[in-house]
Amino acid sequence: MNKKEEKGITVKKSENISEWYEQVCLKSDLVEFAVVKGTMVIKPKGYAIWEKIQSYFNEKINKPLGVKNAYFPLFIPESFFKKEAEHAKGFNPEVAWIDKELTKDGERLAIRPTSETIMYDSYSRWIRSYRDLPLKINQWCNIVRWETNTTKLFLRSREFLWQEGHCVYETEKECEKDTLKVIELYKKLSEDLLAMPVLIGKKTEKEKFAGAKHTYTIEAFMPDGKALQCGTSHNLGQSFAKSFGISFLGRDEKKHTPWQNSWGISTRLIGGLVMTHSDDKGLVLPPEVAENKLVIIPILFDKTKEKVIKKAKEIEKMLSVFNPLIDLSEEYSPGYKFSEYELQGIPLRIEIGPKDIEKKEVVIVRRDNGKKIAAKIKDLKRIIKEELKNMQKEMLERAKDKLYSNIVETKSKSEFKSAIKERKIAFTRFCGDPSCEKKIKEETGATSRCTPLNANKKITGDCPFCGKAAKTMIYFSKSY
Amino acid sequence: MNKKEEKGITVKKSENISEWYEQVCLKSDLVEFAVVKGTMVIKPKGYAIWEKIQSYFNEKINKPLGVKNAYFPLFIPESFFKKEAEHAKGFNPEVAWIDKELTKDGERLAIRPTSETIMYDSYSRWIRSYRDLPLKINQWCNIVRWETNTTKLFLRSREFLWQEGHCVYETEKECEKDTLKVIELYKKLSEDLLAMPVLIGKKTEKEKFAGAKHTYTIEAFMPDGKALQCGTSHNLGQSFAKSFGISFLGRDEKKHTPWQNSWGISTRLIGGLVMTHSDDKGLVLPPEVAENKLVIIPILFDKTKEKVIKKAKEIEKMLSVFNPLIDLSEEYSPGYKFSEYELQGIPLRIEIGPKDIEKKEVVIVRRDNGKKIAAKIKDLKRIIKEELKNMQKEMLERAKDKLYSNIVETKSKSEFKSAIKERKIAFTRFCGDPSCEKKIKEETGATSRCTPLNANKKITGDCPFCGKAAKTMIYFSKSY
Numbered sequence: 001m002n003k004k005e006e007k008g009i010t011v012k013k014s015e016n017i018s019e020w021y022e023q024v025c026l027k028s029d030l031v032e033f034a035v036v037k038g039t040m041v042i043k044p045k046g047y048a049i050w051e052k053i054q055s056y057f058n059e060k061i062n063k064p065l066g067v068k069n070a071y072f073p074l075f076i077p078e079s080f081f082k083k084e085a086e087h088a089k090g091f092n093p094e095v096a097w098i099d100k101e102l103t104k105d106g107e108r109l110a111i112r113p114t115s116e117t118i119m120y121d122s123y124s125r126w127i128r129s130y131r132d133l134p135l136k137i138n139q140w141c142n143i144v145r146w147e148t149n150t151t152k153l154f155l156r157s158r159e160f161l162w163q164e165g166h167c168v169y170e171t172e173k174e175c176e177k178d179t180l181k182v183i184e185l186y187k188k189l190s191e192d193l194l195a196m197p198v199l200i201g202k203k204t205e206k207e208k209f210a211g212a213k214h215t216y217t218i219e220a221f222m223p224d225g226k227a228l229q230c231g232t233s234h235n236l237g238q239s240f241a242k243s244f245g246i247s248f249l250g251r252d253e254k255k256h257t258p259w260q261n262s263w264g265i266s267t268r269l270i271g272g273l274v275m276t277h278s279d280d281k282g283l284v285l286p287p288e289v290a291e292n293k294l295v296i297i298p299i300l301f302d303k304t305k306e307k308v309i310k311k312a313k314e315i316e317k318m319l320s321v322f323n324p325l326i327d328l329s330e331e332y333s334p335g336y337k338f339s340e341y342e343l344q345g346i347p348l349r350i351e352i353g354p355k356d357i358e359k360k361e362v363v364i365v366r367r368d369n370g371k372k373i374a375a376k377i378k379d380l381k382r383i384i385k386e387e388l389k390n391m392q393k394e395m396l397e398r399a400k401d402k403l404y405s406n407i408v409e410t411k412s413k414s415e416f417k418s419a420i421k422e423r424k425i426a427f428t429r430f431c432g433d434p435s436c437e438k439k440i441k442e443e444t445g446a447t448s449r450c451t452p453l454n455a456n457k458k459i460t461g462d463c464p465f466c467g468k469a470a471k472t473m474i475y476f477s478k479s480y
Numbered sequence: 481m482n483k484k485e486e487k488g489i490t491v492k493k494s495e496n497i498s499e500w501y502e503q504v505c506l507k508s509d510l511v512e513f514a515v516v517k518g519t520m521v522i523k524p525k526g527y528a529i530w531e532k533i534q535s536y537f538n539e540k541i542n543k544p545l546g547v548k549n550a551y552f553p554l555f556i557p558e559s560f561f562k563k564e565a566e567h568a569k570g571f572n573p574e575v576a577w578i579d580k581e582l583t584k585d586g587e588r589l590a591i592r593p594t595s596e597t598i599m600y601d602s603y604s605r606w607i608r609s610y611r612d613l614p615l616k617i618n619q620w621c622n623i624v625r626w627e628t629n630t631t632k633l634f635l636r637s638r639e640f641l642w643q644e645g646h647c648v649y650e651t652e653k654e655c656e657k658d659t660l661k662v663i664e665l666y667k668k669l670s671e672d673l674l675a676m677p678v679l680i681g682k683k684t685e686k687e688k689f690a691g692a693k694h695t696y697t698i699e700a701f702m703p704d705g706k707a708l709q710c711g712t713s714h715n716l717g718q719s720f721a722k723s724f725g726i727s728f729l730g731r732d733e734k735k736h737t738p739w740q741n742s743w744g745i746s747t748r749l750i751g752g753l754v755m756t757h758s759d760d761k762g763l764v765l766p767p768e769v770a771e772n773k774l775v776i777i778p779i780l781f782d783k784t785k786e787k788v789i790k791k792a793k794e795i796e797k798m799l800s801v802f803n804p805l806i807d808l809s810e811e812y813s814p815g816y817k818f819s820e821y822e823l824q825g826i827p828l829r830i831e832i833g834p835k836d837i838e839k840k841e842v843v844i845v846r847r848d849n850g851k852k853i854a855a856k857i858k859d860l861k862r863i864i865k866e867e868l869k870n871m872q873k874e875m876l877e878r879a880k881d882k883l884y885s886n887i888v889e890t891k892s893k894s895e896f897k898s899a900i901k902e903r904k905i906a907f908t909r910f911c912g913d914p915s916c917e918k919k920i921k922e923e924t925g926a927t928s929r930c931t932p933l934n935a936n937k938k939i940t941g942d943c944p945f946c947g948k949a950a951k952t953m954i955y956f957s958k959s960y
């Protein structure tokens with residue numbers, strides 16, 4: 001909005017990624033630090049990305065999966081948290097409570113860090129018979145977790161936005177099927193919409209969600225060698241149902257305990273997107289999430305100004321389907337403007353000057369790779385469409401190459417250690433024992449990310465860390 | 481979701497509207513009481529109405545008005561509230577604070593009761609020059625007001641959902657123009673989408689928003705003789721800008737203070753909708769906000785069952801654009817099903833039995849007036865479309881008739897008193913003095929609602945309450 005003193009990004013991604021990331025987020029106007037420590041203002045440009053994620057995902061879950069949106073309260077009584085013991089333990093340290101003065105006569109109220117407990121209290125009244133199942137509900141809302149660690153724009157903050165789906169099923173099979181279906185939808189969203197490739201897999205016992213039977217995850221890999229958990233889908237088994245007294249009269253006229261899952265993605269995705277694609281010039285947005293797909297910059301000289309502006313406006317109209325920006329201001333040079341829209345991550349730039357008009361052409365410049373394309377004005381709409389499609393596809397491909405080139409299959413503890421030291425993803429045999437995993441973290445700083453979904457085959461060999469029989473292949477890396 | 485013990489509405493709207501309203505809200509599955517006093521769970525059917533309101537309104541403000549959506553934090557520092565004195569006074573009693581333990585080293589944090597203060601703090605950094613104006617931002621979020629009065633589903637609760645628009649302008653003229661534009665959009669939303677007619681006008685000094693220059697309002701009139709303030713648009717003048725240090729370098733190269741407005745509608749609208757249209761059988765929804773525009777109920781007899789089900793499914797497919805429900809269950813009688821879908825407020829019911837099939841017909845029944853229409857199957861799509869349109873229009877017309885028949889122009893204090901006693905809206909001359917208004921409330925229980933927008937003509941005569949010269953014509957009534 002306002003012109004900043006220091007416009008461009010002043011630090012290189014390769015030199016100080018943390019400072020670079022913050023500058024890109026702030027200077028491209030996605031977000032700003034709010035006055036309350038650990039919170040942020042999601043500015044219109046950042047929020048527009050969230051809205052794209054919302055509409056993409058609603059379309060995938062509402063009709064195809066039969067999920068309905070709803071809204072549950074922000075405030076959760078303390079006793080609800082305590083009902084499912086593992087869950088309570090997992091969240092206790094980061095719950096924010098409201099002023100005791102307001103609840104003098106009753107129990108303490110938490111500001112929701114996640115909504116399992118308040119939703120399942122309702123479910124226990126809503127579900128009576130198998131006819132009420134499956135029950136599939138989702139909510140888009142704000143979440144508060146009073147982080148005591150350092151916070152980071154989008155990636156870790158005391159308040160963030162997310163969706164949380166909470167479903168209940170008659171059978172384990174249906175429950176597991178949807179749990180997997182959703183993690184696959186998350187992968188698709190991350191890759192198709194955000195061009196951000198992810199590893200998909202299952203969390204270990206140590207890393208699974210507090211209270212879940214097992215957790216599936218998508219993990220993106222950031223250029224600083226840290227994994228970013230981007231979405232999780234939990235098969236909750238029957239433990240919450242038992243704790244919250246959810247039961248149903250089955251087809252056999254007997255009382256049964258249902259199966260549940262829960263799953264979520266958050267505004268953290270926007271942080272992953274920024275880190276994955278952006279460069280030393282600023283933000284790079286995949287065309288699918290860009291609100292304005294292109295900017296038209298006429299090259300203005302005194303004598304030909306009117307003619308060029310007229311043609312630029314014609315082109316703006318012709319390309320309206322791409323929601324173009326046009327910059328007719330005369331105070332700044334074309335070069336200054338180029339930098340400005342590169343900083344903002346507009347996918348394509350169209351330059352048009354008097355000589356281009358003579359040739360009935362314009363120059364298209366791609367934000368991701370700087371490629372210049374001379375295009376006849378009559379073909380422009382088609383070429384733009386193609387180029388946006390190419391850009392989306394190539395951004396994903398490049399990011400995939402980076403991800404896979406960072407995976408190292410390690411066979412020994414020393415190979416593992418050097419992979420982690422080099423900030424790679426180590427793919428290793430593993431015993432699965434939480435105490436072994438704890439030691440690995442203490443020694444190397446790495447945590448387990450996930451076991452690939454197709455990796456359930458027989459593993460032969462020992463866990464290179466403890467020497468016990470390995471049970472699984474798994475990815476380890478540093479992480480956010 | 482679950483079949484309830486006591487299905488239907490057990491009290492008449494005319495006999496105990498408060499109990500009737502609660503039953504309609506709960507039994508039609510729009511909402512339920514949450515465990516924390518004064519909060520509610522907005523169930524999928526209720527939330528679907530909110531989503532319709534959201535998409536309708538985004539479409540009106542985003543492109544046409546240039547308003548961008550964003551998200552500001554839930555937590556607001558105490559010192560921000562104190563910056564604008566009138567505003568602080570207006571909100572202080574109902575602010576919920578978070579646990580002091582969390583902010584030991586800093587100031588108290590409020591859970592947002594409205595976001596003027598935290599947004600304008602950002603604005604003071606975002607706005608530098610006239611080129612940054614107008615700045616038009618909106619957010620959809622949850623709001624907390626720790627009501628100590630009795631709460632009521634949708635109409636008054638400790639947490640609710642709303643949108644709040646906050647814009648900044650170079651000139652008073654632009655600011656006032658948009659302030660009015662928005663209140664007119666609210667009227668249109670209320671009437672076109674919800675079929676709920678409203679009075680539109682200006683609030684008195686006493687009733688305007690805390691900190692505003694003046695407030696415009698839309699006021700619906702509920703069947704119990706109480707007005708419901710459904711949306712407000714405030715011209716904030718320059719007082720917030722001054723308190724928060726928002727200024728801009730003008731076209732004249734000098735520093736200026738900008739003009740601001742703010743405006744909001746909330747989930748309260750859903751309560752108004754329920755009260756306005758629903759009846760002793762349950763919910764009545766205007767077709768525009770109904771997720772499922774119709775339900776198909778085949779009349780099943782043993783011999784013709786298969787044939788009828790087949791035809792019913794054909795019709796379901798043919799009418800898919802109306803997102804139809806179909807009820808093929810055999811455990812309940814058609815009569816039972818009719819009541820069930822009437823309770824739920826599905827706009828049209830299609831009955832189809834073996835005799836109808838012989839005649840290539842079905843029977844359409846309208847939820848709002850019970851009218852039955854025999855329709856040829858081949859014409860069905862067209863007729864449904866027309867009937868939905870008629871229903872929407874007639875619901876608004878009937879509600880308008882009710883509203884206007886309840887307005888009484890009163891010339892004296894005694895006429896005024898009997899109008900209020902009869903739970904009507906009194907339209908009266910008024911001096912505008914807050915102390916006179918306070919007395920009227922003490923004596924009659926009525927509060928001023930608004931001065932019609934076109935009522936700025938010269939008024940002759942005295943204020944019938946205090947005898948001073950009247951300044952305006954105004955509506956008074958009891959209210960929520």
